[in-house]
Amino acid sequence: MTPERPEPIRFDPATADTRWQQVWDEHQSFRADVTSAKPRSYVLEMFPYPSGRIHIGHVRNYTMGDVLARYKRMRGFEVLHPMGWDAFGMPAENAAMEKGVHPGGWTRSNIANMKAQLKRLGFALDWSRELATCEPEYYGQEQALFLDLYAAGLVYRRESTVNWDPVDMTVLANEQVIDGRGWRSGALVEKRKLNQWFLKITDFADELLEGLSTLDKWPEKVRTMQENWIGKSQGLQFRFKPVAPLEEDIAVYSTRPDTLFGASFVAIAADHPIAQAMAKDTPEAGDFIAKCKQGGTTAAELETAEKLGFDTGLKVVHPLDETWQLPVYIANFVLMDYGTGAVFGCPAHDQRDIDFARKYGLPVTRVVADGGKTNPVFEGGEAYTGPGRLVNSRFLDGLDVPAAKAAVIAQAEAEGWGEGKTVWRLRDWGVSRQRYWGTPIPFIHCEVCGVVPVPKKHLPVVLPEDVTFDVPGNPLDRHPLWKHVDCPQCGHAARRETDTLDTFVDSSWYFLRFASQPDDRPFDPEAIKRWLPVEQYIGGIEHAILHLLYARFWTRALARIGKVEVTEPFASLFTQGMVTHETYERKNPENGQPVFFSPAEVERTAEGAALKADGAPVEIGRVIKMSKSKKNVVDPDEIVAKYGADAIRWFMLSDSPPERDLPWSEAGIEGCWRFVQRLWRLFGQYDAEAIGTDAALARKTHQTVHAVAQDIEALGFNKAVARIYELTAATEKAGPSANRSAAIRALLLLAAPMMPHLAEEAFAVFGEGLVADAAWPEVDPALLVDDEVTVAVQVKGKLRDTLTVAKGTPREELERLALASDKVQRALDGAEVRKVIVVPDRLVNLVA
RNA sequence: GCGGACGUGGCGGAAUGGUAGACGCAGGGGACUUAAAAUCCCUUGAGCUCAGCUCGUGCGGGUUCGAGUCCCGCCGUCCGCACCA
Numbered sequence: 010m011t012p013e014r015p016e017p018i019r020f021d022p023a024t025a026d027t028r029w030q031q032v033w034d035e036h037q038s039f040r041a042d043v044t045s046a047k048p049r050s051y052v053l054e055m056f057p058y059p060s061g062r063i064h065i066g067h068v069r070n071y072t073m074g075d076v077l078a079r080y081k082r083m084r085g086f087e088v089l090h091p092m093g094w095d096a097f098g099m100p101a102e103n104a105a106m107e108k109g110v111h112p113g114g115w116t117r118s119n120i121a122n123m124k125a126q127l128k129r130l131g132f133a134l135d136w137s138r139e140l141a142t143c144e145p146e147y148y149g150q151e152q153a154l155f156l157d158l159y160a161a162g163l164v165y166r167r168e169s170t171v172n173w174d175p176v177d178m179t180v181l182a183n184e185q186v187i188d189g190r191g192w193r194s195g196a197l198v199e200k201r202k203l204n205q206w207f208l209k210i211t212d213f214a215d216e217l218l219e220g221l222s223t224l225d226k227w228p229e230k231v232r233t234m235q236e237n238w239i240g241k242s243q244g245l246q247f248r249f250k251p252v253a254p255l256e257e258d259i260a261v262y263s264t265r266p267d268t269l270f271g272a273s274f275v276a277i278a279a280d281h282p283i284a285q286a287m288a289k290d291t292p293e294a295g296d297f298i299a300k301c302k303q304g305g306t307t308a309a310e311l312e313t314a315e316k317l318g319f320d321t322g323l324k325v326v327h328p329l330d331e332t333w334q335l336p337v338y339i340a341n342f343v344l345m346d347y348g349t350g351a352v353f354g355c356p357a358h359d360q361r362d363i364d365f366a367r368k369y370g371l372p373v374t375r376v377v378a379d380g381g382k383t384n385p386v387f388e389g390g391e392a393y394t395g396p397g398r399l400v401n402s403r404f405l406d407g408l409d410v411p412a413a414k415a416a417v418i419a420q421a422e423a424e425g426w427g428e429g430k431t432v433w434r435l436r437d438w439g440v441s442r443q444r445y446w447g448t449p450i451p452f453i454h455c456e457v458c459g460v461v462p463v464p465k466k467h468l469p470v471v472l473p474e475d476v477t478f479d480v481p482g483n484p485l486d487r488h489p490l491w492k493h494v495d496c497p498q499c500g501h502a503a504r505r506e507t508d509t510l511d512t513f514v515d516s517s518w519y520f521l522r523f524a525s526q527p528d529d530r531p532f533d534p535e536a537i538k539r540w541l542p543v544e545q546y547i548g549g550i551e552h553a554i555l556h557l558l559y560a561r562f563w564t565r566a567l568a569r570i571g572k573v574e575v576t577e578p579f580a581s582l583f584t585q586g587m588v589t590h591e592t593y594e595r596k597n598p599e600n601g602q603p604v605f606f607s608p609a610e611v612e613r614t615a616e617g618a619a620l621k622a623d624g625a626p627v628e629i630g631r632v633i634k635m636s637k638s639k640k641n642v643v644d645p646d647e648i649v650a651k652y653g654a655d656a657i658r659w660f661m662l663s664d665s666p667p668e669r670d671l672p673w674s675e676a677g678i679e680g681c682w683r684f685v686q687r688l689w690r691l692f693g694q695y696d697a698e699a700i701g702t703d704a705a706l707a708r709k710t711h712q713t714v715h716a717v718a719q720d721i722e723a724l725g726f727n728k729a730v731a732r733i734y735e736l737t738a739a740t741e742k743a744g745p746s747a748n749r750s751a752a753i754r755a756l757l758l759l760a761a762p763m764m765p766h767l768a769e770e771a772f773a774v775f776g777e778g779l780v781a782d783a784a785w786p787e788v789d790p791a792l793l794v795d796d797e798v799t800v801a802v803q804v805k806g807k808l809r810d811t812l813t814v815a816k817g818t819p820r821e822e823l824e825r826l827a828l829a830s831d832k833v834q835r836a837l838d839g840a841e842v843r844k845v846i847v848v849p850d851r852l853v854n855l856v857a
Numbered sequence: 858g859c860g861g862a863c864g865u866g867g868c869g870g871a872a873u874g875g876u877a878g879a880c881g882c883a884g885g886g887g888a889c890u891u892a893a894a895a896u897c898c899c900u901u902g903a904g905c906u907c908a909g910c911u912c913g914u915g916c917g918g919g920u921u922c923g924a925g926u927c928c929c930g931c932c933g934u935c936c937g938c939a940c941c942a
Contacts, residue, residue, distance in 0.1 A: 019895095230861055230937090237860070240941060263942060276942095316940090342940045352942045360858080361940065434941055550936080664869045664881060670935095672869065676882055684881090686895090731871075731880035738880095801876040806923040808876050846922050852875050856922050 020689035020767055022653020029769040030131055038781045039078075039133040043525070043536060045087035051540045052078040053520055053579075055548030055556070056093045059119040059141075060100060063126040065588045065635060066549070068645045069671060072661040072763075073585060073726065074547050075132045079762035080721045082133070083785040089540050091523040092127065092134045094120050096143035097447045097512045105446075105478040112446040113474065116143055126646060131654045131765050133781070138523050142515035147522065148448040149469025150531035151514065154567070156451060156462050161570045163209045166460065169439055173201035177481040180443040205441035206450055206508065210562045214239055214433045216576075217561055226581035228668075231553045238554050240434025245418050246349065247427025249275060249325035252334055259283065259325055259337065262348035262432060266421070267413035268355035270402040271376035273366055275325055275353050276318065276338045280345035283337075287321060294319060294339065301341040316365045317341045328426050329403075340365065348432055357387040358394055376402045377410065438559065440511040445476055445484040447509030455496035455503040464497050470505070483507055516556055517563035520546075520578055537573050545724075546579040553584065583724055586670040588661075590641040592630035593618055603630075605640040613675070632672050643673055655764035656681040662726040662763055684734075685767055688760060691741060692771035695753045703748040709739050710752040711792035717759050718785065726763075733759055755786045801852040802827045804836040812853075820847040827853040 033039065054074040057067055071092075078090035094116075101112035108115075120141060127134070140147050158164050172181040176194035180203075191198055210217075218239045221232045245266035248258040259275060277284055279301040288295035297319040318338040327333035335353070342361060343352055356366035356373040366373050373387040378397040385401045387393075399405040404420075405413045421427030441450070449470040451463035463470055473491045476484035485491060485507040496503035518531070520543055525536030557579070564578040593611045594603040606627055611618050619626050635642045648657045659681040665671040713736040720729035733756065740752040754775075761768035761780045772780040795816060800823060802810040810832040814823065824845050827833055833855065840857035847853050 233861065234937070237938080237941090240939080242941065244942080261942085265942075340940095343942080344940065348942065354942090359942075361942085432941080434939070553937080666870080669863090669870090674869090674882075677869085680882060683895090690896090727870075727880085734880050799876075803875080803923070806875095806921095811876065844922065846875090848875060852923090854875080854922055 019686055020653075020770060022655060022685075022766060023650075025770045026129065026131060026649075026654050026766045029766045030128055032769070032779065033131075033133070033781060034136075036779065036781075037137070038779065039082075039088075039090060039135050040137055041089040041091075041135050041540075042087055043539060047085055047087040049089065049540060050078075050081045050086040050545075051089040051524075051543045052081065052545050053089075053091070053523070053543045053547070055546070055552060056095050056516070056519060057123065058095045058098060058100070059116055059123055061119040061122060063123050063130075063645050065643060065645050065673065068130060068657060069588055069661045069667075070547060070549070070585055071127065071130070071132055072658045073583070073667055073724065074545070075134075075658075076662065076721060076726060076762040077545055077547075077724070079133050079765065079781070080718075080785070082781070083758070083762065083783065084718075085784070088133075089138075089523065090132075090134055091138040092132070092136065093138075093140040093519055093523065094123075094142065095512065095516050095519075096120065096141040097148075097509075097515055099444070099446070101446045102444060102478065109478075111474070111476075113143065113472075116141075116446075129646070129649050129654060130658065133765070138526065140519065140522055140526065142448075142512070142519065143446070145469040145471050146526075146528070147519075148515070149471075150522070151448050151510070151518070152451040152463070152468050152470060153465055154518065154531050154572075155448075155510070155514075156465060156468075157570055157572065158208065158566055159462060161566075163212065163566055163570075165207055165209065166204055167207060168202045169205045169207075169441075170200050171203055171205075171443075173199045174481075175199055179481050179483070203441070203443075205439050206510075208438040208440055208562075208566075210438045210559075211433060211435055213562050213565050214241070214435045216565060217435075217558065220561065220565070220577055223577060224579075224582070227579075228582065228584055231550075231557065231582060231584060234553050235558055238435065238558065241431060242434075243429070243431050245414075245421055245427050246430040246432075247328055247421050249328065249335070249353070252324040252326060255283070255323045255325065255337070257283070259351050260349040261351045261353050262430065263353060265355060265358065265414070266417040266427075267399060267402075267405065267408075267410050268358050268376050269327075269329060269353070269417055270399075270405065271355040271357050271374045272327065272335060272353045273356055273372045273374065274336050274338055274369075275351060276340035276343050276365070278343040278345040278350040279339055279341065281339070281343075281350045283321075283323075284339045287339075294321065297339060301339075316361065316368060318365060318369055320369070328421070336371075338365075338369070356392065358392055360392040360394070363387075363390060363392040374401060376400060376405075438511075438513075438562070440514055441508040442511055443483045443486075443507075444509055445472070445478075447512060448515065449485070450506045450508050450510055452506040453494055453496060453503050454506065455499060455501060457501055458496055458498045458503075461496060461498050461503070467497070485509070513555060513559050514563075517559045518567075520560070521564075521567075521573070531572075534573060537575065541573070541575045542578050542580040545581045545583065547583045547585060549587075550584040557582070583667070585667050586665065587634045588673055589632045589670045590635050590643065590673045591632045592639050592641045593620075593627045594630050595620075595627055605638075607640040608643055608675070632670075634670075635673070648678060652678055652682045653685065653766065655767045656685050659684065659730070659764055663730045664727055666727050667724055684737075685764060688737065688756070688764070689767060689771065691737060691753060692757055692767075695757075695771075695774070696745065696750050697775075699745050699747050699750045701746040701748075703743055703746040706739060706743045706746070706752050707748040708792045708795065709736060710748070710755050711788050714755055714759065714786045715788045715793055718788075721762070729759075730763075733763075758783060758786050798850045800850065802830060802833055803852060803854040804833060805856055806854060807836070809833050809836045816850055818849070820849060823847050823849070823853050827855060 052074050054070050078088050081088045096116050101116045104110055104115045105112045174181050174191035174194055174196055176196040177191060181191055218241055221235055224232060242264045244262060244264035246262045248260050251257060279298040284298060288298050318340045321337045321339060323337040324334040325337060327335060354362035354365060356363040357375045358377055367390055374385050375387040376399055378400045379393045383400040396410055399408050399413045405416055408416060418429040449472060451470045453461045453463060455461050473488055476488060492505040492507055494503055494505055521532045521537055524540040525533035527533055560578055565576050567573045568576045593606040597604050606620060610621055611627060612621050618629050656678060660678050713732050716732050717729045736756055743749045757768055757771055768780045797813060798816050800812045800814055801808055802812060810830045812826050824847060837857055842855050842857055844856040
């Protein structure tokens with residue numbers, strides 16, 4: 010420390026942040042060089058929808074990715090860390106309808122705003138690769154890929170049902186249907202059938218499922234969700250023969266054909282043809298079917314809803330015993346669109362079936378032994394679904410469940426009344442949207458030639474700009490000119506497809522386009538080979554199924570048609586937690602409804618919180634995800650303006666593990682701001698000339714550098730932050746030495762990925778260029794191990810004393826020292842030591 | 858209902874089966890200051906007969922020399938969902 014150095018002034022993010030952001034821009038510091046000889050690393054965060062403002066959740070997401078990207082650069086990697094915009098979607102059309110703006114103009118100005126916001130946070134992004142899915146350069150290439158998939162037979166058309174709003178004359182998304190009514194018109198929504206485009210994701214069900222097992226760096230939770238979504242089940246599909254007056258067979262599918270001798274009824278869906286036919290001349294059946302359609306459709310509602318059945322009076326014959334007849338029920342828990350829309354019930358071994366059987370007084374026969382229980386009369390209301398030997402099942406008796414399944418399937422196939430079948434829950438991906446603001450589907454409908462793909466040389470099919478939103482319906486469909494074209498095959502007047510693609514298509518390949526952006530094709534396969542798979546993908550858990558499954562599918566589809574080699578696009582996935590905040594509310598005295606207040610309107614007091622406007626208390630509600638409706642939001646821009654980018658970045662990384670929720674607090678950000686300044690003061694004490702050694706601090710420094718690196722690589726940012734605090738405190742306390750200067754320098758470099766502006770400002774004094782180009786500090790492995798250790802001394806497992814000894818002290822010596830301790834002797838109280846456990850360098854446990 | 862995750866001070870959270878509570882926030886006391894801010898120092902799981910001891914990681918058992926961590930059974934909270942046959 011040099012005494013004459015002036016008292017360091019405060020670090021001023023208001024000037025420093027923008028200054029360094031400009032320098033990085035000018036140096037193109039974060040531009041990924043595809044020709045680099047360095048090892049490559051592709052770090053990607055899920056790109057945002059340009060809603061208009063950056064949300065604090067984005068800040069958390071992008072800060073995590075940024076720390077990793079900057080760290081990887083410091084470790085010598087050529088890093089690809091791009092950013093773009095998932096720019097098509099309904100909010101732009103809603104804005105157009107509400108505010109009379111053009112979706113394109115609205116979206117592009119949102120992008121400009123949000124880009125400026127991201128820049129103010131100092132993210133190390135390669136902006137030269139920025140893309141927006143709403144631009145023809147992007148969606149035109151998407152159209153080309155769609156045509157490739159069509160040519161490969163992976164795209165087809167079929168009829169499918171949509172939600173139709175009869176007042177607005179428009180198709181509604183599920184989220185636009187509220188309690189069965191259109192969200193704008195309030196009209197009762199109707200089901201309508203339209204010809205729609207589909208992608209054959211079911212062709213990939215098996216490989217998408219198999220592929221999950223290779224994704225060992227994905228959260229278990231996400232893999233489980235995808236596995237359940239794909240939903241592979243193996244079982245028997247077979248037919249029950251009818252008993253007059255029933256005329257046709259009833260086809261059923263079961264994953265438990267082994268329990269066929271325990272069958273006591275057959276249940277069909279309300280939509281089943283037999284049920285529909287019956288409704289025509291039996292009013293009671295019609296009433297029951299109508300009743301089935303009431304109520305919610307979510308799993309939780311359906312699962313907990315009462316099981317209802319209607320006895321049709323019809324009978325079918327048991328396939329394994331011609332003399333055995335089973336009653337046919339219409340049941341509210343059978344779904345027409347899964348399997349065959351009919352099941353057989355084996356109450357003893359299926360909970361739903363036993364609920365149903367007990368309610369309607371149907372037989373419940375045990376066919377799988379539950380331990381020693383083999384009695385055919387099954388007692389109680391709880392089904393036995395565990396393993397066991399088959400009983401009361403004729404030729405199956407004595408077999409275990411898997412063997413019995415195989416035996417029944419073999420019998421069915423031999424006798425020709427059924428066959429083993431794999432059924433998937435996954436359905437083909439419907440990608441048609443009857444909307445303007447999306448990628449036009451590149452097809453033309455010709456009365457002569459049928460559906461004709463737009464020739465690639467005519468791509469992109471560009472959205473018309475002159476559209477209006479003042480009348481309901483699809484603007485593309487009612488545009489006076491756009492859809493009228495000549496057939497590319499026969500030249501006759503024809504009509505463009507006016508459906509656009511689901512925006513999930515746009516996000517299914519953007520990570521490929523980031524790797525290279527040629528004008529004449531979607532991507533350069535060589536660039537894909539170099540950069541893909543994404544080494545670390547980071548985003549919200551809300552995309553655990555759809556986006557991630559579609560992106561995996563799209564990549565595999567491109568691999569199948571030879572466009573890419575990679576099959577799994579994201580080697581490692583991380584799903585971050587939400588940013589939460591407490592809510593402030595009062596009950597409206599008139600109707601008892603809660604009224605929410607924003608954090609800006611509220612002041613925390615010693616007792617709780619009060620409204621600034623009237624000084625009276627407000628209730629502090631639960632800590633929940635920030636949402637506009639609960640008003641518990643904070644604007645990242647305001648935080649950056651007040652505390653600077655580094656403080657908010659530091660907050661995003663501190664305390665909470667990144668996969669868990671992070672509670673925002675004013676006190677927390679204040680603490681981060683103070684730490685930024687504290688580091689600044691410490692950096693100001695750097696003295697290149699300092700001499701003398703401080704072995705303990707040197708050791709602590711190297712241990713911290715090593716540990717922080719490991720923490721960052723494991724995305725354990727909160728732990729890395731804690732270690733930086735520790736080294737900071739130790740360095741502050743240490744007297745001047747060469748090692749102290751080294752510690753300060755190391756701290757600066759450790760902090761650089763997290764607080765890059767502060768780090769640049771302090772590093773500038775060193776005259777070594779940009780910290781953005783600096784290397785991670787070297788670690789001396791010799792300094793990672795302590796030469797002195799603290800050994801715990803326990804008596805019967807309870808801590809009684811600690812010993813500070815040289816590392817590697819022999820067991821006998823540790824035992825002798827432990828027995829010599831007064832505290833130990835007191836705890837032993839003369840008892841004889843019967844056993845001694847010694848864990849070298851850790852503990853001695855004396856058992857008396 | 859099913860699937861998954863989680864449960865540790867006032868709060869966020871640390872802890873390869875080996876000293877529970879690192880680190881941060883908040884609180885208490887003090888220094889500096891005319892004062893404030895900023896900064897620095899000390900302190901903070903609970904209890905007791907307080908140089909010490911006892912209890913303590915949702916609850917009840919178990920395994921172990923030793924359990925926050927492993928096993929069994931409960932309770933609670935959160936997330937996801939598609940009646941999956």
